[in-house]
Amino acid sequence: MTTAEQQAAPNRFVLSEDEVPTHWYNLVVDLPYDIEPHLHSKEDRPALEEDYDWLWPTECLRIELLKGRYATDSWIEVPERVHSTYTRYRPSTLVRAKGLEQYLDSSDRIFYKREDLNPGGSHKFNTALAQAYYAAQDGVETLVTDTGAGQWGTALALACAAFGLKLKVFMVRKSFDEKPYRRNLMRMLGAEVISSPSETTDAGRGVLANAPDSPGSLGIGMAEAIELVRDNPSHRLALGCMSYYAAMHQTVIGLETQAQLAKAGVGADVLVGCVGGGSNFTGFVAPFVTGSEKPLCIAAEPATVPTLTKGEFRYDWADSERQTPRIPMYTLGSDFVPPPIHSGGLRYHGKTPILSSLVKHGLVTPRSFDQQEVFEAGQLFLRTEGVLPAPESSHAILAAIEEARRGTSGAPRNIVICLSGHGYLDLQGYADVLGLL
């Protein structure tokens, strides 16, 4: 990297609110292969709308099962009320990581897409807003969800506040106990927050009977949420990542990134993001994987939850109680309880089918990373860029750093990171792992 080239280059690529995407990209239509259908949770046949109309808001279910235009149209118009709220905080800025570049002394250019500055502090609001909108359209009274680190619960609480919906959140116990601040944030927004596994559902009681000290997991939380919805007709489920609709809503990230790189006058050579369920990553890479550029797309996951790098591709349930449709995905098994790592958002046994298919067909390359190096990468990013990433996002940063260090003999490449969230509520985790006592 010549310092002169770097200094002369713009720091930030800012789009106007008129440039917020008006459509989500329904990439499944354009993939060069067919996606296997969701199957009924217990019967040996495809899942039907009438099987799960008690569980999801109508439009979410239609997207999830690829019904109607979702089976045929590449572009889905963003509803006006959702779009007008997007324009209050989007497009998010794309930043050139000049500080990190200088530190690495690599010939590659590094960029990051700032989803950490969204309401709630992560990418999650992009889909929370749409889900709350669809639920309100259906006359739903209460949304129910699960959350790990709390990014999703916070974003959904904001969206429910905007649409006048009630919200109940099953928060993975390890996070509930160790991250009281996100819990408080959700309560400030009016949400009811319940530690999971809980005594309020059969699913929770079942786990507690076998493992009273269970740290919980997203799979258990989801099972509790589903049970509550099943027992309450005015309730519906909202999912932060383990759904196709969440991934589709997140395509605003990738579409904006594409426009911003075009403004910067560069192509995308490498795209990196972290994967919990897979929604931010899939939305980020979606417009690129079906395009002509074919960048290297790296999905970064924790070494201790190696779903994509060591899991098996097969039909499995999204929740620990096997109430969801069976979905075709890479999985560690729906009864897998991930170790209590500090990246709560990545503690999940499976990856959403759309992402799993991209990996299976070679369009996305999964890599796994050790926690210690991940947190050191986050610290380096803070020191060089002045930005504190969520530990989840630090997986993507480490992937980018390793890629830049690996280098190539060819021309400088453009590496783009999806910075999915901020780490202000993860400082205890950073202190523990980095030994800052």
Added chain:
Amino acid sequence: MTTAEQQAAPNRFVLSEDEVPTHWYNLVVDLPYDIEPHLHSKEDRPALEEDYDWLWPTECLRIELLKGRYATDSWIEVPERVHSTYTRYRPSTLVRAKGLEQYLDSSDRIFYKREDLNPGGSHKFNTALAQAYYAAQDGVETLVTDTGAGQWGTALALACAAFGLKLKVFMVRKSFDEKPYRRNLMRMLGAEVISSPSETTDAGRGVLANAPDSPGSLGIGMAEAIELVRDNPSHRLALGCMSYYAAMHQTVIGLETQAQLAKAGVGADVLVGCVGGGSNFTGFVAPFVTGSEKPLCIAAEPATVPTLTKGEFRYDWADSERQTPRIPMYTLGSDFVPPPIHSGGLRYHGKTPILSSLVKHGLVTPRSFDQQEVFEAGQLFLRTEGVLPAPESSHAILAAIEEARRGTSGAPRNIVICLSGHGYLDLQGYADVLGLL
């Protein structure tokens, strides 16, 4: 407020990095009155550069004592290395608070300037960067400072990391104990963080001898910092707010706001900001108080630290040990230990002389606010705007809300809030005050 007008209006006013101010505004030159000089800490005469060259970086001291061009030039060029870093995160966005407007159903328009998205999460980085630059120019090895809630310490730690300086931070004990996360953040950045009052200085030991449980204060922290600098020739003092230079550096906020309001096609009728030492507020209102518009400028302070609303205007020391120059300001007395409220950044006995003079001469209107209402205003802002303000900034939000509720019989007014910092590290305070257990 007609909904149609509001809906059609832009949400965000974004400037390009080419529009970052190239000069700070040295407003003291343009004021319609003379500022009283700083006096020597003990002798009855004006403070001289040679009295305090051991304390401050050279250029900071020259600004502080209005020497050379600082006595004559309205515009001071931002050094290239500082400016190029400003362009990595500035101009900050000005946002129309449509959610809050709708909630209040007021005829006024409300805007907020997002200094909370800066590196370190507050306005503080704007001056930290300049101070670290000047210190590095002087060959200083270590900067020493005090911090309350930790916003300032964090910003300075980032700036020191950028310029290769060491940093020692005396952190007010109440915050040190109750806000371990900011402490960890500073340590992640390589700073040495010391609880104040400490056993490492005579000043600290003196306080502890009389009051072993002292919660500390910014005045005590500053006294400790000054003592350490006095005893170490390679050390210099950095001040987050109680200096003219910090206020001058913060004029980038006001200058950008002026340009953004011009883009929005509106004038400024009311400007509101919170005041601890006074730097973010003074920098915010600076270009307006000497202009022709003469907006109502409201300085919001806590009712329990009523420096501007109930303090006395006289010469006083900035630190509890009376080592600083005596400065002309509103003060509650340099031995005042503020009650342990949750807005750590506002727990200070005085207000910087430049702000004190603006109040004394009627160019700024001080108002004080109760903690409970302040935190409720912050909660309302979170629910309506999706943005969690620092409790300090929530004072400004409450001031704006009260002003909008008061209304006028005339045309809709434009109320602009300086959102000085985010509240992600203040969630315990919010939970305590709002009773979210």
